[in-house]
Amino acid sequence: MPELPEVETIARGLAKRVVGDRIESVWIGSRPQPLRSPAEDIASTLEGRRIVRVHRTGKYIVFDLEGNPALRSWRMAHKRTPAKREAGADRSVRRTQAQWIVHLGMTGRLVVCEPAAEVAKHTHLIARLASGRDLRFVDPRMFGKISVHESGFDPGGAEPLEIGKEQFLALFRGRKTPIKSALLNQKLLRGVGNIYADESLFRAGIRPRRRAATLTRDDLRRLHRAVQQVLREAIALGGSSISDYVDADGEEGFFQLQHRVYGREGEPCLVCKTVVKRVVLSGRSSHYCPRCQK
DNA sequence: ATACCGACCTGTCAGC
DNA sequence: TGCTGACAGGTCGGTA
Numbered sequence: 258m259p260e261l262p263e264v265e266t267i268a269r270g271l272a273k274r275v276v277g278d279r280i281e282s283v284w285i286g287s288r289p290q291p292l293r294s295p296a297e298d299i300a301s302t303l304e305g306r307r308i309v310r311v312h313r314t315g316k317y318i319v320f321d322l323e324g325n326p327a328l329r330s331w332r333m334a335h336k337r338t339p340a341k342r343e344a345g346a347d348r349s350v351r352r353t354q355a356q357w358i359v360h361l362g363m364t365g366r367l368v369v370c371e372p373a374a375e376v377a378k379h380t381h382l383i384a385r386l387a388s389g390r391d392l393r394f395v396d397p398r399m400f401g402k403i404s405v406h407e408s409g410f411d412p413g414g415a416e417p418l419e420i421g422k423e424q425f426l427a428l429f430r431g432r433k434t435p436i437k438s439a440l441l442n443q444k445l446l447r448g449v450g451n452i453y454a455d456e457s458l459f460r461a462g463i464r465p466r467r468r469a470a471t472l473t474r475d476d477l478r479r480l481h482r483a484v485q486q487v488l489r490e491a492i493a494l495g496g497s498s499i500s501d502y503v504d505a506d507g508e509e510g511f512f513q514l515q516h517r518v519y520g521r522e523g524e525p526c527l528v529c530k531t532v533v534k535r536v537v538l539s540g541r542s543s544h545y546c547p548r549c550q551k
Numbered sequence: 552a553t554a555c556c557g558a559c560c561t562g563t564c565a566g567c
Numbered sequence: 568t569g570c571t572g573a574c575a576g577g578t579c580g581g582t583a
Contacts, residue, residue: 260576290560316577363577364561379561398560400577434554443578450576499576519576539555542574 259361261417261448262491262512265313267367270506271392272311274369279307279387280322286381291365291396293358293404302355302405303384315412315447318367320357356410362400368393414447417484425481429469436472437465438539440484449484452497452519455544457483459518464550465543466536490515518544 460483496510522535
């Protein structure tokens, strides 16, 4: 479902609602597909911890967690000598921190609701919060992923909104793959998906099938600017709502109204009126204007 | 090392 | 009213 702007919007919405809250207990469903850590690790990592921050990295939502009553009582039970305490000080601080990582895949949603609310079909995890609400993970297609980490989760790739011009150029230099495939490669750039790749290429005037290595410095400079513009505008509008995407407050985004090529096959280009084309590239629909994009 | 392609899932919608 | 096939915002792992 979501790409960087949608995930950013969702993470911001969740931050408003759950930061400062504590996870009291966790229920995990029986489908193993969404779990990227063992269910018992997920439960024991979340339970008793406080959510201190919710943010996005690439297309991942990251919950920074702190504190764990189970460990605190373990420390009380194992009184240490001053020397030992000093040696272990760093480690014990780190021990109380953890991260809960959620990737929404195509259809994943994180819902904050009353515990009495009906449990939607395809609910895979329910976290009961100290404030008396539920945080639920729902995902019909189960392409989403849930895992826990000690800290410092890093999916690799560069953040498209932070990367500088020169680094951006270097990512694509010498690559024979179509530029669209390179944009979708999360190991290069993290967070760009099918919609924003198409929209960025349109704004930069580059056809999706152009080999990355054939792009000039100027092409890549325009692409760098286009990617950042498109993502920033989309975040400002709360993302693109296609079919059923809504943010944490149940609000739809509005960037779909700004799509210039995505989903507009057969319609006139908004710049030159040429009919927008759709081709399949590495299994994904790619939309472009044959006149505006070279 | 790189680059395609199907697999992984369920739901929806168009066409017959 | 069904049935079938195409398609969907994303990764993975196998194979060429």
